[in-house]
Amino acid sequence: MTNNIPIGSPVRTQAIVNRYFVKAKKNLGQNFLVDQTAILGIVEAAGIKKDDQVIEIGPGIGSLTEQLLLAGAKVFAYEVDDSLPTILQNELPKKIDDQPLASRFKILLKDVLKANFKEDIGDFFDFTKPIKVVANLPYYITTPIIFALAESDLHFTSLTLMMQKEVAERLEAQPGSKDYGPLTISVQTEMKVKLALQVGRNSFMPRPKVDSSVVVLTPLKEKPAIEDHKHFIWVVKMCFSQRRKTLNNNLKSLLPDKTKRDELITELGVEPRIRPEDLTIEQFIKIAKFIPAK
Structure with missing residues (x-):
């Protein structure tokens, strides 16, 4: 089998699977991308140029990694499956x-949720130059990874992430939508959300039960005035703690004093029976300012 065939082609992926006795591990959410059009679409959506610095999360057998490298990027990858680094070193271009x-x-064998980015990549990347994140995220930890990246102290120029379609819909949701929630608000206070492309379940080996979307997140030039982001997100999560209940009911644990709750509802200019998914980000900012930080 010639290595001139891209890793992301079905025939090359199958050859690698056979050669190394690879099995996609369900507990790690592994599904190998075998759609070269989709892979190149991700690289294009990320705007990869020569000498770009890219953090990749979960490179798998290297289908996306290979194309990032060929596009000129310098790639630092986080991986948790210790069987894959050898395959990557053997199969990626020499x-x-x-x-x-x-x-x-x-490649670093480490859970990205435990990453200390500045420490991990300090001897490989130049922090004075832009850093991008490109990843085919495992479905089962997509949301925690997005939260971790959004709240990281490393300033990324963009995040190009493939994820379950339903999660992508949550990222771009607007107030009043059933998909609107803490993840939406956390991301939209920091990033502009752009849906780049759809990737069907047939583009993977093995085939997952859901379709995927590629989303590009870029930092907002002007971010909302949030004094304490962790406190803000905590308040938002508490407001959504029982989604079907009214905002007034969900505020009881934050503001046990009814007079205070009434004062806040009046300040927001909303009806007491409004539900949290109907509030704007600006209204959540007002709530967070009203409630003292712990």
Whole structure:
């Protein structure tokens, strides 16, 4: 089998699976992307240019990694499956633009949710230059990863993430939608959300039960004035703690004093029976300012 065939092609993926006795691990949410059009679409959506610095999460057997490298990126990858680094080192191009693979690609066996980005990548990336994140996220931890990236102290120029279609819909949801919630608000206070492309379930091996979407998140040039982001997100989550209940009911644990709750509802200019999904981000900011931080 020639390595001139892209890793992300079904025939090359199957050859790698056979050669290394690879099995997609359900507990790690592994589904190998075998749609070259989708892979190149992700690279294009991320706007990858020569010498871009890219953090990849969960490179798998390297179908996306390969195309990021060929597009000129320098890639630092987080992976939790210790069987994959050997495959990546063997299957990725040995040289990119006459440079050895080791100068363009580094993999760290570590859960990205435990990442200390500045410490992990400090000897590989130049912090004075832009850093992008590109990832095919495991479905089962998509939301925690997005929260972690949004709240990271490392300033990314963009996040290009493939995720379950339903999660993507939550990211771009607007007030009044059933998809609107803490994840929506956390991301939209920090990032502009753009749906880049849809990827059907037939584009994966093994085939998942759901379709996927690729979303590009870019930092807002002007962010809402939030004094304490962690406190703000905590308040938002509490407001949505019982989604079917009214805002007034969900506020009881935050503001046991009814007079205070009435004062807040009046300040918001809403009806007491309004539900949290009908509030704007600006109204949630008012709520967070009204409720003292713990």
